[in-house]
Amino acid sequence: DPAASFVDTLPKAELHVHLEGTLEPEDMFAFAARNDVDLPWASPDELRAAYSYTGLDRFLELYYRGCTVLRRRADFHELTAAYLRRAAAQGVRRAEMFVSPQSFLDAGVPVADQLGGVLDAIAEARTDTGIDGALLVIAQRHRSEAEALELLEVLAPHRESLLGVGLGGAERGNPPSRFARFFADARRRGYRLTCHAGEEGPPEYVREALDCGVERIDHGYTAAGDPALVARLRDEGVPLTMCPLSNLRLRVTDDLSTYPIAALHDAGVVVTVNSDDPPYFGGYVADNYRALGLPHPTLAALARNGFTASFADDATVAAGR
Ligand code: ADE
Numbered sequence: 270d271p272a273a274s275f276v277d278t279l280p281k282a283e284l285h286v287h288l289e290g291t292l293e294p295e296d297m298f299a300f301a302a303r304n305d306v307d308l309p310w311a312s313p314d315e316l317r318a319a320y321s322y323t324g325l326d327r328f329l330e331l332y333y334r335g336c337t338v339l340r341r342r343a344d345f346h347e348l349t350a351a352y353l354r355r356a357a358a359q360g361v362r363r364a365e366m367f368v369s370p371q372s373f374l375d376a377g378v379p380v381a382d383q384l385g386g387v388l389d390a391i392a393e394a395r396t397d398t399g400i401d402g403a404l405l406v407i408a409q410r411h412r413s414e415a416e417a418l419e420l421l422e423v424l425a426p427h428r429e430s431l432l433g434v435g436l437g438g439a440e441r442g443n444p445p446s447r448f449a450r451f452f453a454d455a456r457r458r459g460y461r462l463t464c465h466a467g468e469e470g471p472p473e474y475v476r477e478a479l480d481c482g483v484e485r486i487d488h489g490y491t492a493a494g495d496p497a498l499v500a501r502l503r504d505e506g507v508p509l510t511m512c513p514l515s516n517l518r519l520r521v522t523d524d525l526s527t528y529p530i531a532a533l534h535d536a537g538v539v540v541t542v543n544s545d546d547p548p549y550f551g552g553y554v555a556d557n558y559r560a561l562g563l564p565h566p567t568l569a570a571l572a573r574n575g576f577t578a579s580f581a582d583d584a585t586v587a588a589g590r
């Protein structure tokens with residue numbers, strides 16, 4: 270398939286991937302066994318059979334259950350190393366990855382173990398494959414803003430190792446405006462800012478994220494139906510990190526043939542292609558490019574957008590483009 274090799278060799282930046290969401294079923298069972306954690310599925314295949322969701326909430330339930338197998342520094346290390354190996358093999362040169370420490374903190378996993386494992390793997394992968402990895406921390410929006418502010422305090426000793434912070438989790442009913450002080454405090458500390466918005470939530474949530482000073486919108490799907498907001502995203506140059514297979518599996522969209530990424534691109538918005546939680550949604554980043562069914566020049570333009578939208582320094586961005 271010539272399209273397959275075209276996408277695989279295209280230099281790509283992945284800007285929206287949750288490390289916990291890269292946990293392959295076999296690895297989840299291996300971690301569960303060595304950490305003595307119970308899972309509600311009897312086997313990796315039974316878990317795969319449960320990868321069918323009516324929406325974000327049902328997915329998150331399953332996803333958070335899977336997260337319970339990650340207990341030790343070595344788990345975070347191996348998880349990250351495995352993702353970066355797969356990403357490099359798919360032509361990813363730059364990966365800006367999310368991790369969400371709050372549920373692991375609740376489970377008693379020190380933040381230094383979580384971040385230390387991830388950061389060691391990033392450094393090793395840079396040597397092994399040349400992939401340029403970076404880490405952003407996500408606060409869970411179903412929790413309070415006070416907890417998000419507390420997270421910033423917990424992260425303070427690691428500030429220089431982290432690229433940015435964002436907001437993830439159950440979107441409806443948890444608007445970005447509820448986290449205005451979190452974003453302001455994070456900016457003051459020097460973090461780059463992203464926010465999941467417009468996945469299941471209304472365009473208004475995307476506006477609120479922009480009003481909070483967010484520099485990149487994760488998803489932004491529902492913004493496509495709001496021409497004034499599309500114009501604002503274009504004028505302010507705020508990129509969208511879109512995730513086609515995620516949106517399909519979570520029933521945000523029911524048909525990728527009408528996926529708005531090409532229309533947003535034509536409208537002048539910096540749109541990018543990403544995987545979100547690859548095994549859970551049936552594909553890594555190259556699979557997401559292929560699923561769009563767009564002509565090669567358009568796919569190449571979207572791939573270049575990934576470097577434009579990245580928070581990498583200018584040299585890295587130039588190398589990717
Ligand atoms: N965390 C992991 N995947 C997510 C998604 N698609 N939306 C919100 N939070 C998430």
Ligand code: ZN
Pocket residue numbers: 285287437465487545
């Ligand atoms: Zn996401």
